[in-house]
Amino acid sequence: MVTFGTASAAPGEIDTGRLEVGESRDGSPVGLPVAVVNGAGDGKTLYMQAASDGDELNGVGVVQQVLPQLDPAELSGTILVCGIVNYHAFQVAEHRNPIDDTKMNRAYPGDAAGTSSERIAAATYDAAVGADLVLDLHQGSTSRMLDECRVRCGTRHRLHEECLELAKVFGCGYILDQKGPDGQLARAAPDEGVPTIDPELGGCVGWDEESIQTGVEGVFNVLTHYGFLNNTLSERPQTRATGFEQYGSPNGGLVDFAVDLGDRVSRGQTLFEVTSVFGQTKAEVTADSPGIFWRSRRLPQVATGEYVCSVGTNLDTV
Template sequence: MDDEEPFTYDGGRVDPGETQNLRYTVSETYLGDPVKMPVTIVNGERPGPSIALTAAVHGDELNGIEVVREVAHEWDLTDLAGTLVCLPVLNVPGFVAQERYLPVYDRDLNRAFPGEVGGTSSKRMARSIFDNFLEPCDLCVDFHTSTRGRSNMLHVRAEMANKRVERLARAFASNVIIDTEGTAGTLRREATRAGVATVTIEMGEAHRFQRSLIDQALEGIRSVFAEYGVLKTEVVRWPGWRTVVDGSSEKTWVRADAGGLVDMHADRGAFVEAGSTICTIANPFKTATVRVHAPFDGVLIGVLENPVVYPGNPLCHLVKVDQPTQRAIERSQSA
């Protein structure tokens, strides 16, 4: 929204200068009780973009919840330009059950967007969220973590061919941007298709708050706000080094060729050289050990946290980097 105007949704409105906390009904239980999603809308007195911050579309992905809550309820937003729509828990049933998917319906909410009025339970829920709180916005930052037993370094996933998305992705100031359009049905892809420039932020692992990653993400949001003039005092952040990994370029999940217990020798975010040992896999007696080597020079954007594997299980997610990026990483790590 470029002019000062109310933000409206089915059943309510938030005028310029107002803040509203609400629980919006998105579904019903078997007993007919409402399933209510928490929403905070801050409509600034100055004109500016409308930005949605979303988290927990997978109910066990918690880091983003705290990011959205802190922006909505701890930051000074009295001088906000534009409108901020904060949706800390999209998948309420999954969050309550601490499960990734919608537990009652056994569906992935992040494959149901933009939804369908007369569709499945997940598509009806997605449609309600999309129509009322996502499509009215200009921009969206959607927070995720890795699945159980794995952990991601903080990075952005974005469709960089879309110039509006590219601007948002670079403004978040992460070291790594993975350039993909996203899978059909995901919030990011479908919101972008509807004209809402959207990026995904991957950070950490499920079932926990990880303070260092939460703080990094908050700095990313401050940088976004600076880029779009949402708050006057913010400064656009440069992360020190950055690599944009094309979706078709070299990246891989390195997988186990043996079963056993895993000892990781490098953490998420680390640079590893081709041929170096990423981890070792050993049997319970340590009488047989398998060394797992990096297939190319790259950055570990995701690593195993649960140290037990079958053959074929993923160990780490490695993305290839060029020599200038490698030198920048080495400089930043030695600084």
């Protein structure tokens, strides 16, 4: 029998329940939606979670589509799922937990006696580090971004190759292989010996069906490669960036992009112009390095110094 929160499943069974992480302001219990899929055969354990940031919904869409397709009778191993991590932010469609104004993916490994976010992080971290593999499903918030996987442990980490292999198998097409900030699950769990990646499934307001399908395919790629399912997997080369350059606006005005997501850019190539409301050019911003146009803001209006876009650099194929 495998238990996660109130979900409990014997071999060949699936169950859903709640993982209690405290109480809301009216004193009612707060429980994260969780599921256990316990395969009929022996195998590894995969932990998967979504909506660590409350407005990143594509991962929730992946969970919603993957779970009904799983037949425990045909599965070897166990899958543990937390469908919504940042419960309070999800309720109000915000990025950060409004109870303590915290970005959840900076709170790991958490503290079972700490703030709201630290308690949620601690509860989900316990499940993550008890698994053999971890998928922490994200998206580029509400900006526009490529579908990509992030390896966040750093290239010198003892588990780097295992994390990179997991990202290659997931197969978004693009990998950002760069050490992440402290407090990320994909930084913390490898320290406990668990390969972990952070698939960033595009970026949108609400959710995007194309990015969700990329995530669904990625999950089934992982389940096949690591022996949970007896399927055929055809892996394809991934484009990896180990650098990531961000560009802000030198002026206030309206942004007009000269390139689109996924375009290759050369050093000195125009990325965007800033114009006045009357169409007069105020600034032209060019790429500092060759790379791939990776991410951009959604709204055209910018203030001086405000974030506009990012370019993935130091490219190779893995």
